[in-house]
Structures are given as C-alpha cells and as structure tokens.
Amino acid sequence: MTPLPGRLTTVSGAVAVAVAVAVASAVLDCCQSQHFQLYFYDLPTRFADRREIIYNMVINFAAGPAKLPEEVLKEVQTNLLNCNGSGISVMEMSHRSGNYAKIHDTAIADLRELLNVPSNYKVLLMQGGGTGQFAAVALNLIGCTGTADYVITGSWSAKAAKEAAQYGKVNAVLPKLPKYTDVPRQSSWKLDANASYVYYCDNETVEGVEFDFVPQVDAKVPLVCDMSSNFLSRPIDISKFGVIFAGAQKNIGPAGVTVIIVREDLIGKHLKITPSILNFEQMDKNNSLLNTPPTFGIYVMGLVFKWIKRSGGVAGMCERAKAKSQLIYEIIDQSKGFFYCPVQKQVRSHMNVPFRIGSASGDEKLEKEFLAQAEAEGMIQLKGHRSVGGIRASLYNAITLAETQQLAKLMLAFYENNKN
Numbered sequence: 474m475t476p477l478p479g480r481l482t483t484v485s486g487a488v489a490v491a492v493a494v495a496v497a498s499a500v501l502d503c504c505q506s507q508h509f510q511l512y513f514y515d516l517p518t519r520f521a522d523r524r525e526i527i528y529n530m531v532i533n534f535a536a537g538p539a540k541l542p543e544e545v546l547k548e549v550q551t552n553l554l555n556c557n558g559s560g561i562s563v564m565e566m567s568h569r570s571g572n573y574a575k576i577h578d579t580a581i582a583d584l585r586e587l588l589n590v591p592s593n594y595k596v597l598l599m600q601g602g603g604t605g606q607f608a609a610v611a612l613n614l615i616g617c618t619g620t621a622d623y624v625i626t627g628s629w630s631a632k633a634a635k636e637a638a639q640y641g642k643v644n645a646v647l648p649k650l651p652k653y654t655d656v657p658r659q660s661s662w663k664l665d666a667n668a669s670y671v672y673y674c675d676n677e678t679v680e681g682v683e684f685d686f687v688p689q690v691d692a693k694v695p696l697v698c699d700m701s702s703n704f705l706s707r708p709i710d711i712s713k714f715g716v717i718f719a720g721a722q723k724n725i726g727p728a729g730v731t732v733i734i735v736r737e738d739l740i741g742k743h744l745k746i747t748p749s750i751l752n753f754e755q756m757d758k759n760n761s762l763l764n765t766p767p768t769f770g771i772y773v774m775g776l777v778f779k780w781i782k783r784s785g786g787v788a789g790m791c792e793r794a795k796a797k798s799q800l801i802y803e804i805i806d807q808s809k810g811f812f813y814c815p816v817q818k819q820v821r822s823h824m825n826v827p828f829r830i831g832s833a834s835g836d837e838k839l840e841k842e843f844l845a846q847a848e849a850e851g852m853i854q855l856k857g858h859r860s861v862g863g864i865r866a867s868l869y870n871a872i873t874l875a876e877t878q879q880l881a882k883l884m885l886a887f888y889e890n891n892k893n
Contacts (some may be wrong), residue, residue, distance in 0.1 A: 535854035580775030606635035615641035627677025676703035726774030729767035
C-alpha cells in the first residue's frame with residue numbers, strides 16, 4: 474500500500490502502547506474519512522512489535538472521480554455491513570429485492586424533487602458514463618432526421634460529436650478552434666433547421682469553460698445537454714431541455730452511474746441498431762433495471778441527494794460554488810499575471826478552475842514547485858489535464874469553502890515568495 478503525501482510518524486516499542494490507546498476510538502470513526510486516512514502496518518499481536526502509523530490529511534481537488542461529502546462517506550461506512558437494517562451490505566443485495574427497490578426509487582424521487590422535474594420527463598439510471606451517452610444520445614435521437622447540431626466548446630463536446638458521427642450527419646455549428654476559452658454568442662451559430670437535436674456540454678471540465686446561458690432553439694428541436702461536471706451545482710429549468718445527462722463521478726456519487734433525464738415524447742425514436750443497454754425505451758420500461766444496475770453507486774448517489782437537500786438544495790450548492798470559485802479567480806486576477814486563467818470571464822467555470830503560473834504559457838519549474846508544495850500541505854490532484862497543462866482546481870459540491878480557503882492561502886503565499 475502506497476501512502477498519500479502527508480506526515481509520517483514511526484512509533485515503536487513502549488511508545489506504541491500509548492499511541493494505540495489514544496487512537497483506538499478515533500480509528501473506528503476516522504479510518505474511512507475523506508480527510509483522515511490511517512494505514513496500519515504490522516497490526517498488533519504484541520504491543521512490543523514494531524509498527525508504523527501513517528497519518529494523512531488531504532483535500533482532494535480531483536476533476537473526477539472526485540471528492541464525496543464526508544458525512545455521506547461516514548454514513549456509508551456505518552451501514553456498509555448492514556444496510557438499512559437488512560442484515561447485508563447494499564453490495565450484496567439483489568437488485569430485484571424490496572430493500573434495493575426502496576433505495577432505487579427514493580434516489581429517483583429525491584432527484585426529481587431537487588430539480589423539480591416535470592411529470593412528462595423520465596429519470597433513467599444507466600451505465601457507461603458520459604462517453605456511453607455520447608453514443609446513446611445519437612442512437613436514440615438522430616434517426617428522426619439523420620442529422621444533429623453540435624456546439625463544440627471544448628474537449629468533451631468534441632468527443633461527443635465524433636461519436637455521434639458514426640450514426641448520422643453531425644453539423645458543427647461553430648468553426649473548429651485551436652483552443653477553447655469562450656462560448657461564442659448564439660447569434661454566430663449556424664444551426665440546421667433539419668436537425669434532430671441540438672447538443673452542447675454545459676461545463677467543459679478540461680478547459681474550464683461553462684455556459685452562462687441556455688441556448689434558445691426551435692420548439693420542435695430538442696435541446697440535449699451534457700451536465701456531467703456541473704450537475705446539481707446550479708438551478709436549471711428542466712422544461713427547456715429534451716435530454717440532460719450526467720455522469721455521477723463529478724458531483725453526485727462514485728463512478729459507474731449515469732443519470733439521464735429525458736422528455737417522454739423523445740423515447741421510442743431509437744435506431745434499430747441501438748443496443749438494449751443504451752436504449753432509453755428499454756430502460757424506461759424496466760425502471761432502469763433491464764440489467765443489474767450499479768447498486769452501490771446508486772445507493773451512495775441517493776445519500777448525496779439527501780445531503781444536498783439538507784444543505785440548502787441546489788440553490789445552496791449554487792451559492793457555495795459562486796463563493797468558492799470567486800475566491801480563487803480573484804487571486805488570479807489580482808496577481809498581475811503571475812497566475813493566469815485563459816478563459817473569458819463571463820464563461821469561467823464555477824466547478825473547474827484552470828490556471829498557469831509564472832506567465833500565460835506557464836513556467837514549468839514554478840508549476841512543479843506549486844504542486845509539490847500543495848501536496849506537502851495535503852492538497853492533491855491539482856495538476857491540469859495533460860492536454861492543457863498547468864494547474865486545475867476542481868471545486869465540486871463536496872469541496873467546502875474552508876478547503877477552498879486553504880488553497881487560496883497557498884496561492885497567496887506562493888505568489889509572495891515567487892513574484893519577483
């Protein structure tokens with residue numbers, strides 16, 4: 474087992490006895506905590522034996538799979554062996570059982586409540602992540618006219634368009650750009666009146682570009698949106714969309730679950746070649762239980778939905794997201810170019826903040842030093858995506874304002890020590 478960066482303490486002999494007594498009760502509560510990870514080597518058969526305790530305090534700024542709320546993880550820990558009094562773990566439950574049905578249906582009901590999902594929309598829980606939905610969206614919708622409009626504003630919408638092109642004609646409504654740092658206003662788009670749907674990605678995780686508006690499309694043309702990396706981070710009007718999908722691993726749960734919200738009249742229009750596992754109609758008819766679902770992931774996701782409800786709902790998440798991202802962007806903007814974010818201000822992401830250090834193109838030495846210092850202070854997964862480099866801080870719902878303030882403190886100190 475490789476320990477995460479942090480503090481290392483070696484305890485041996487008689488000292489181990491005192492340490493063991495002091496931490497015995499804390500271990501049960503903290504060993505699975507998001508912020509406190511304890512690894513024990515050579516656990517006791519005799520107190521005189523040599524043993525090491527490695528204690529790490531970390532803040533996970535990963536772009537995904539990402540941090541989960543600590544109180545959710547603690548609840549999972551408490552119920553891991555005996556889920557909701559069933560006598561078994563949720564990982565052992567039959568997906569056809571009454572115990573699991575309650576978990577499944579409650580998660581869907583809570584999501585509908587959080588987003589005020591209209592009654593003429595279905596909520597599906599599928600597998601395959603966002604990438605699976607790149608194919609599923611096209612397979613289920615593009616057959617209406619054989620063509621679809623794609624608004625490409627970053628890496629993920631570009632990948633979605635490439636996937637869809639296998640099943641029909643893709644019309645890129647914007648010219649291809651070498652870098653994605655803005656969302657062109659809709660007046661510059663070249664939409665196809667014959668399109669089966671208009672597709673866009675609300676938040677581009679790699680580039681840190683987030684739409685500041687909902688596209689206006691013809692009432693006869695469904696609007697399809699990938700919200701994987703900002704789902705439940707701001708209120709949305711579901712009625713403006715034909716399909717919304719989101720991989721869970723950014724904001725709402727562990728990897729393995731994908732949420733699809735689809736308007737009823739769009740179900741049943743799939744191509745004949747559509748695999749059952751990606752078929753909206755089949756999944757709807759079977760209440761997302763056509764095959765064995767990722768039961769554990771859905772269970773955790775349901776707990777996250779309840780956590781969001783307790784924490785002010787989607788509106789509460791939105792206020793937190795604004796406060797956290799504003800804190801980091803203000804430091805960037807006030808650093809006189811030492812920190813540099815290439816994204817236009819009006820479309821800067823509240824979820825993923827990319828920046829370079831030293832100059833617009835970045836100083837590799839400074840960036841490596843910053844990442845090393847961050848890890849030494851317990852802040853991990855801040856390295857930018859390999860395609861753009863630099864630094865990226867992902868401030869998803871589970872990241873607290875206090876944790877964001879720790880990153881801000883590091884940035885300010887690093888600036889003061891290296892600005893000349």
